[in-house]
Amino acid sequence: MQDLVERDQQENKASQERPRKWTNTHQLIKLNLIWWKDNQIIVARDNDLKRGVIHSFHNKPSTRHPGISNTYRLARWDTWWPNMKQNIKQYVKGCATCQANKVNTGPLKPAMILITLEHTLPFQTVAMDFITKLPQSRKYNTILTIMDHDCSKAAIFIPCQEAISMEEVTRLLLKYLYP
Numbered sequence: 275m276q277d278l279v280e281r282d283q284q285e286n287k288a289s290q291e292r293p294r295k296w297t298n299t300h301q302l303i304k305l306n307l308i309w310w311k312d313n314q315i316i317v318a319r320d321n322d323l324k325r326g327v328i329h330s331f332h333n334k335p336s337t338r339h340p341g342i343s344n345t346y347r348l349a350r351w352d353t354w355w356p357n358m359k360q361n362i363k364q365y366v367k368g369c370a371t372c373q374a375n376k377v378n379t380g381p382l383k384p385a386m387i388l389i390t391l392e393h394t395l396p397f398q399t400v401a402m403d404f405i406t407k408l409p410q411s412r413k414y415n416t417i418l419t420i421m422d423h424d425c426s427k428a429a430i431f432i433p434c435q436e437a438i439s440m441e442e443v444t445r446l447l448l449k450y451l452y453p
């Protein structure tokens with residue numbers, strides 16, 4: 275792998291020039307026409323070469339698809355380029371073998387619920403119930419309970435009559451929830 279990176283630096287003019295820009299923010303050295311960062315050779319070429327480098331560390335039969343941090347550790351031992359960790363993360367996340375072999379050790383997580391604006395407001399989704407057969411209190415014998423199903427879990431209790439009509443419920447909802 276090092277030969278390939280070295281040859282790229284020697285044969286590719288852009289790969290010779292590019293690390294010069296990186297010296298503004300990184301301590302790089304040029305030895306015998308090859309760019310280094312400490313003991314690591316600089317991978318200066320485009321994404322294809324970087325992918326090849328990552329592939330060589332990640333897909334080696336001896337390492338058997340290590341995770342992101344281990345792949346990074348292996349690659350960082352010999353090579354360096356800016357955003358290396360980010361590139362490795364993307365590569366491993368996109369590795370079909372890794373995805374297929376992923377073992378789910380933790381408990382199943384519930385599916386992600388898309389939170390929409392209306393669901394973040396209180397009393398957008400409500401559960402209604404009636405508490406009936408209560409002792410008559412003035413003209414009421416039933417309590418209509420309205421529970422906010424989403425964010426607040428707040429509840430509203432409205433006295434009413436057991437023989438309440440749907441129109442009456444609607445009227446109460448409008449009166450208490452959306453005054």
Ligand SMILES: [Zn+2]
Pocket residue numbers: 332339340366369370371372373
């Ligand atoms: Zn993999």
